[in-house]
Amino acid sequence: MNLFNVYPLFDITPVKAEDVFVFDEKNTKYLDLYGGHAVISIGHSHPEYVKSISDQVSKLGFYSNSIQNPLQVELAKQITEFSNCENYNLFLCNSGAEANENALKLASFETGKSKVIAFKNSFHGRTSAAVAATDNPKIIAPINTQQEVEFIELGDLFAIEKSLQNENVCAVIIECIQGVGGLDESTTQFYKALELLCNKYHVLLIADEVQSGFGRTGDFFAFQKHGIKPNIISMAKGMGNGFPIGGILINNNIEASYGLLGTTFGGNHLACAASLAVIKVLKEEQLLENTKEVSAYFIEKAKSIPQLKSLKGRGLMLGLEFDFPVVQLRNALIHKHQMFTGSSNNPNLLRILPPLTIKKVHIDVFIDALKQELK
């Protein structure tokens, strides 16, 4: 049997990893500026993380959501304390798409309405409602077109209000900083006005923090810079540092009832142990502060690259935009300099999503390699 061939693969086989480095089977060392797509938050194979998961699996790896699981309660407490998001409840699931799927479904249950407003160039995942709210016709199957979604230009308040006035809208879903789309972000004025409009028309505002959450921007959530309070916040990637876990924070004026949402694997003991270790390390090693510091250093250093057209994003969710496609540059970085970087919908943009443990010295090495390739 062959693997269903859906991924274009680099010819590299990682067999181990440590902090910001990944090693292949020949022990070649790669600098990971991609973090397995913004997933690695506290660094690969962090000892605290390995211990937490190993200890847990030797006691109890899994039981269903029909019993008491104090680890879930502890995780909810820790997320509240660390994020300062008070007055929310936590529902746990397994991935980013699943988090958004549950967020959209809940918004529809809560409002009794069904249409969704999403933004041009958005990415929210590949399940039913999440993919319908993703602005990429290539990954939307006919079965997904049953959902009613309107895509609006990021920042276009006039179009949003027009849609909210006339339509059966249950939710507006937004990535404060677009990930796959290419690191675009609107203004605080826009996000605040969007929040007001959602309140005015009784529509739920969903912040998709799947990629930008859990400290990646230097704030716990990216929306916090803009001082808004979304009704639902979805999260995943950095939450488990590679262990599959996702979740939504649900404003506590949305009422739960038995069976409204559910999952077999979501919030299992191992996933909670992974995420609790992530929070512990983020706090103890002050990785949000490190993210801000290294980011500022990166931005300063990047100014010395004459070919750079613009630098987008925040924290360690950055995009270097050139006026040429970066495909060859990425290949040279990986094969000649042993550095993983990311791509996006914007062919001219190189994405930088390293573990939040990265140091200035690694940025120096990267900028030198980049300059050599751009000569």
Ligand SMILES: Cc1ncc(COP(=O)(O)O)c(C=O)c1O
């Ligand atoms: C902003 C955003 N939302 C949702 C998803 C989907 O997450 P997953 O691949 O875990 O389903 C992604 C994945 O890249 C993402 O970047």
